[in-house]
Amino acid sequence: MPRTARNGSAPRFEPRPSQWSLRTRIVAVLAFTVIVLSGTIAAIGLTSLRSSLVDQLDSELHMLSSRVMFAVEPGSGPGEPGQSTGGSVDLGQIFDGPGASAGSILILANSAGVSGITLDSAFSVQSLSVEQLTAILSDWPDSASRDATPGDGLGGYRFLLEQRGDSTVVVGVPLAPVEQTISSLGVTMAIVAILGCLGLGSLAAWYIRHELRPLERVAATAESIARTPLERGAVDLERADAPGEGAATEVRRLVSGFNAMIDQVAQAFGARNASEEKVRRFVADASHELRTPLASIRGYSELTRRMSDDLPPDAVYALGRIESESVRMTSLVEDLLLLARIDEGQELELRPVALGELIADVVNDAAAAGPEHEWSADLPDGTVTISGDPGRLQQVLVNLLANARVHTPAGTRVTISLQELPDTVRIIVADTGPGIPEAFLPRLFERFTRDDSSRARATGSTGLGLAIVHAIVHAHHGTVGVRSAPGDTRFSVELPRSSPTPS
Template sequence: MSVSGVVVGSPEHPRRSGVLSGWTLRRTLVTPIVALFALVTLLSGVGMSYLLENALQRELDHRVASTARGFGPDDPGRGPEGQRRRVVGPDMLAVVVDGSVVRTNTVATRGGQREALNEQQIRALLQAGLSEQPSTLDLGEPLGPYRLIAFSTPEGAQVVTGLPLDPMLDSVRRVRLITVGLGLLGFVVVGLGTAWVVGRALRPLERVAATATRVSQVPLSSGEVSVTERVPLRDTDRRTEVGQVGAALNDLLEHVDSALRVRQEGEARLRRFVADASHELRTPLSSIRGYTELSMRDPELPSDVRRSLTRVDSESHRMADLVEDLLLLARLDAGRPLAREPVDLTRLLIDTVSDARAAGPGHQWRLDLPEDAVEVTGDGARLTQVLVNLLANARTHTPAGTTVTGRVRREGSGVLLEVEDDGPGIDPALVPTVFERFSRGDSARTRAGTSTGLGLSIVEAVVGAHGGSVHVDSRPGRTRFTLRLPAATTDD
């Protein structure tokens, strides 16, 4: 099981160091167990083979010594003239040397035959420096290695007796092969069994990890969110380690869900307050503007009073715009549905740029349009407000002479809408927060008028309500706002 997916070397997923880095928990548990079993099996096989070989060799030496005693002075097979009549046993080597003359140089075979030693084998026996302590000597083909003892008789003859090592070595080799075969079989059985046992033991942990993964994919930043995922009850037994993790995760999810509910209730209250306050402020603002306009019609009004009333009228208009913006954002936050009708973005961009040209004659206004009309499905009034806000933002925060370009085109299954200017650009420190409410870039761009700081927030909220996205890319000499909207379809 892989509890955590890891992108190696990324800052979000730092790379672990160590021999077991990057290993899953199953692999981390199974591999050492199987390796320890293999090591124990290897050591046991080597030790058993060594002990068996030593035991067989001691038994063989005992048999060789017993054979040598049969050629001694108390040999019951000695004849009246002192000649040996002992029959050499199967596979037994018996060589009697009297000075440089070889009296007996035969080897008894298992078939009851006797095979004479050749001169090279006899020379090897004479030059091997044999003694009454058993030692090993390879006599070559077809005899092979022998375990030999040499001693002298009272008559001065030298007797060499011995037994072959091949039967013992064959027994040891068979034991080693059996040990290796059983070890490999045990290796496979232990590996598969350990993998099954560990996998079964890790299933609860996998279920806990799956629950955590599903929770991590739930967007919790805003909106009405409820964390309903929980670890299954069977994986929350606090008597086990995995159960403790599952129970702790459930407790954490309960706290998170409670905190989200409290946050949602607070946001809902705040939205209701903003909507109610905005709605209630519209009536007194309309009254202030009406009485201001009525008072300014008096021809005998003193000039200083007229200037004050003009200022009051200007600020009341600005406050009315702010109230309307707040009311719109509150409605969008509450999820109020927008109109769904075909909107010609090409015509919409032409109209809004024409209005912007009339409001900002000191700027250069350009259009980059495709040959065919580009349509989306949405709320025409709100999309008009989006374009008006973007064009007003470019006009307000750039000096006279700046070129502002409106551009629309199809891109794949969507529509791309851009507003670009060649002004001084936005301060890089403000770019991440440019779409936040009451965010202002006056310190970075030339300010030609007043701003509520809600224009770009409305742009993002309206585009998001249409299922699109907005992005800004700014540097000195080019600032571009890019809107991506889903294109109109036949179903729409």
């Protein structure tokens, strides 16, 4: 039954934008757009507000300068040449009236010279210094008005120049109120923009997270499937959670398409497993059925050979061959049957196994079978017990020791040692034989693998011994490995102390 994915993987923040998730990218683009948009709106708004405030100042300055000019040139109306006072005038008196405020500046230049005054915060008249006059008047542009900073404690000003007759009047008011308005509005706009950006970002993050949740579950499911071993046996594939009714159409299509694909794949794996199962059953049944006729062939050939006195030598030789080949075939059939049973997942008969005793027995048997080799066992003090199937574990040791005997020349030293590790035990079968060619090592535990250049062919081996070792060790949830060099070949089997339910 396909299972359903429950959890998505928590997103981590990646400093590199190329590693960002879709959600982070969309939120970043939104935040960037909001920042650029509000910056542009603020810049345009503040610039136009400033220019309209300055226009307002200019019209106030116009009125002030007209009043001053009228006082200075009483005979002249606006735009008409008038009768100049032609001499010194009391600027303080002229300035005292509507339009002039604290900080306002008045400069009069005529035939009597250039003089300027300002009103301080208490509205008392202060004369402008020469430096201040120079700062205001020098480099006057073509236009009637300009911004300038007189200095000496006076900030930025807006000035307006009017000329009539031989009198030139310059009036100015501080720009500070305008700048203050602009900066406080700028701060307000910045705060609103930041809050807006944060609000929009959080809202967008929440919304995108909400909308993408089904996709995250699809990704988590796909990752979990990628971790599932699919090469053999029954495969239990997860399905992604179906998205809610409110999910976007694209998301629903993707999830349902993904689940349909998983169903298809699960079906295909099911079919594959069924066919593998059939093959395994067939091999097991065929091996089982072959045992009886093989035993008969062996028995009859042996019986007939015993009557060799009445037979010609060729017939005796042929019977000997029939007998030896039937022995070989029996062992092959037994091996195939064993592998088929392990593949079928036949239960191991788990019980406590005293490994030291098992190893000692197997080494004694091997020494009896191969007296030309040197055999030794290196066992720890005390009993080492694990939970396993004693018959199958004995088969592992028998196969490894048989290899060390069959595939090495006489005189080879074979040592089997047992080591205790915290959660596992390790059995090492080492020999001083010629070793296994390196190119051959990666396929060593596959079925029907044997080095044809070695003595394997001569000894009539089939190449199933190590495949059986591998299958039994894996059924015990253990591992098997090999390291080989001329003079030092080591097979290492690691088994858990307590075998869980067999696989």
